Every structure is written in structure tokens, then in C-alpha cells.
Amino acid sequence: MALTAALGSRGAEQDQDGGDGNGGNGNGRGGGEEMMIMREHMFDKVVTPSDVGKLNRLVVPKHFAERHLLPRLPGGGAAGAACPGAVLRFEDGRGGGKAWAFRFSYWSSSQSYVITKGWSSFVRDRRLAAGDTVSFCRAGARLFIDCRKRGAGAGVASAPTTSLLVPVALPQQATSDEDRAPRGRRLRLFGVDLELAGAE
Amino acid sequence: MALTAALGSRGAEQDQDGGDGNGGNGNGRGGGEEMMIMREHMFDKVVTPSDVGKLNRLVVPKHFAERHLLPRLPGGGAAGAACPGAVLRFEDGRGGGKAWAFRFSYWSSSQSYVITKGWSSFVRDRRLAAGDTVSFCRAGARLFIDCRKRGAGAGVASAPTTSLLVPVALPQQATSDEDRAPRGRRLRLFGVDLELAGAE
DNA sequence: AATTCAACCTGAAAT
């Protein structure tokens, strides 16, 4: 369960990224309102040389994939393996409106889950190197990706895996066209409006 | 425009090549009549290592594909791109009745035209190697493929691209079932009956 | 088991 706290209103930018390659680079924070989101950490991976090399793919450890990514797929992905090549959109965990569209697949030949299309642009943009850590988070239905360099200390992206909820400020998403995050029960906590979102 | 000059008569053999992989090897020139055909050169390509390698496909440069192959497709292929996976039959340019059935497709992911199915048999049969040249010709609606080794001089298959019409002797095609080549105006030239065939 | 091949993808080069 994730907590979403609305501070501002009016979604400013819309990063649709119609499915092609690398994430549509939204025009940063053009003065739009922000939103306080309780971000649930999903999983980290210390990337291997292959993950950042010419194979253009990230192997997602099976238990992470099945626990955190399969349930995020359009069809729910409950059944076994092959939800073929769904595209998952991950917002840049640092904010700024950038987002990455990743193709998430199961390779039956190697029986592994992988992120393929779109991954190499992230590696390039963030200068990801072997030994660095990618971090996947979630706020309701919104997904986030961030990374930290090898040996980096604490920070927004380096929340210890024991802490499930990380509050961060983010540009608010478009509320017009039936937001992706299912709206849940609202409550007031610490002086702000909170909203229970996400599955179950 | 192509010129087709009838020398003999009566189609002898019929090489239907029902669409499977490599061309049905008609029994050469089993005494059948021949026909003098003015063969229009369409285009050449110096094949790359990929074209003759394990990718089992020939990339057809877009302008060649659109100018010469799209108009040959069953549906005419006039509109934009995707005439999905049509099969084009190419007779062996050296004569002998052999023919090759090639699948001609457009790959939208790479925005390129390719010849896929059937191509590898041609590569193998003709021992095509990187640097060699494949040559595509046409006589009316009949398509021909030939090749020459790297560094080869003039010859039937090495007509310079400036010469549009190459006269060759070929086994006559079946005239029974409404020949593929649209019949055009006839005239007499150089002492032989000529027939204007082909588009426009 | 190995081969073919349709349909993807991407980096580099050309325009």
C-alpha cells in the first residue's frame, strides 16, 4: 500500500511517450504544482557488466520480477510467465518530469525476466556503470526508477531496503484523463491530505 | 517500359513453384521454344556480410524497393509502406527454368524493406559472398535475379546500370493461363516482332 | 538438436 498526499493541484505536464524507444523528455519543472508522494521501495539491483553493456538489457531477478513487476502489468500478470513484452513507464526518481518506457519481458530460453527496449537510454543518460545500483520504487500505480553510484551513501535513491516508504516531492501528474493511479480512500495525516492508492 | 520480342511460339514448360522455399528446378531447356525478351534492369546491390550471413535476409535499399518492388506486388502496393510479406517469384537470370520465391517485407521497426524467406537458398545455391552483386531485372511482369562475383567484368548479369534494356534468350513462359505480363502494342523492329509490355 | 525466419532493436552513418 502506498500513501499519496495531494499538496497542490492541476497537472501541468503530460508525458505520454507513445511507446517508442527512450522516454519522452518532459520539459522539467516548468513551474507546475507539486505533490507529496509516499514512495514505496520495491527493489534494488547492483548492475552487472552485462546489465550496462552492449546487450541492452537488464536482467531482473526472478523474485523481484514476480513480486513487484508482474503485478504492475496491464493484464495483472497473475498467471505464470509470458505476459509478452509489456511496456512499463518509470518516472525519473529524481523528479524533473522525465520518464522511461521500458519493455519488460520474460525470456523463456533463459527463463529470466528482462527489461529490454528503453534500458540502454537509461544506462547512457545516467552513466550507469557495473557495480552501481538501480532502484525501483512505486507510488500507487506510478513507477519510479533511480540509481546511485557504487559506494554512494544515503540519499533519495539510496533508501535502505528495510524502509518501505520514502516521502518525496514530485511534479503532479495529469489528473485530467483518468489518472493511472487508482484512487482510494482519503485521510488526513500530519496536516496534509493523504490518499490511499495502489493495489489491494 | 520493356520490349518483348516473340521469336518462337508455344510455351513449353511451366514452372509454377508453388510458393515454397527454393525454386522449382524446371528441367532446363528440354527442347522447348525460346523467346527473345528485352529485359529491363531494375537495380543492383553489392551485398553486405549481413546480407549473406546468418541473418537470412537481404536489405533492399528503400528507394529501390519503392521504385521497383512495391509496384510489382499483387495489390500494386501504391500506398505508403506495409504490403505485408508478399511473395515475389524471381526466375534465374541465367535461364534454365529455376526460380526463387522470395518473401518481400517491410520491417517497421527499422523502417526497411527486406527479402527474407527464400533468400538464404539463393545465397547458398549461388555461393553469394559479401562484395558480390545481386542484380534484379524485369521483363514485363516476369522478374529475374542474377548475381556476379566481386570484381567481375561485363556479362549478362553485369549490365551497366545505364543500360536499361538487355536482350536475352529465355525459355518461353506458359501463355495458357493469362500470362502475367500485360500484353501491349506490337511492332516490328530489327526484323522481329516486338511487343511493348510492362507498366506505363 | 539444429535451422529458418518473422519481428523486433540500436548505434552509427548519412542526409
Added chain:
DNA sequence: AATTTCAGGTTGAAT
């Protein structure tokens, strides 16, 4: 500088 082309690569299904 952005777009288009394409050579070289991949996976995965079919055979």
C-alpha cells in the same frame, strides 16, 4: 541538430 537509413544484432516460434 534532427531525422532517416540501414548494417548488424537479438529473441522466440515454427519446423
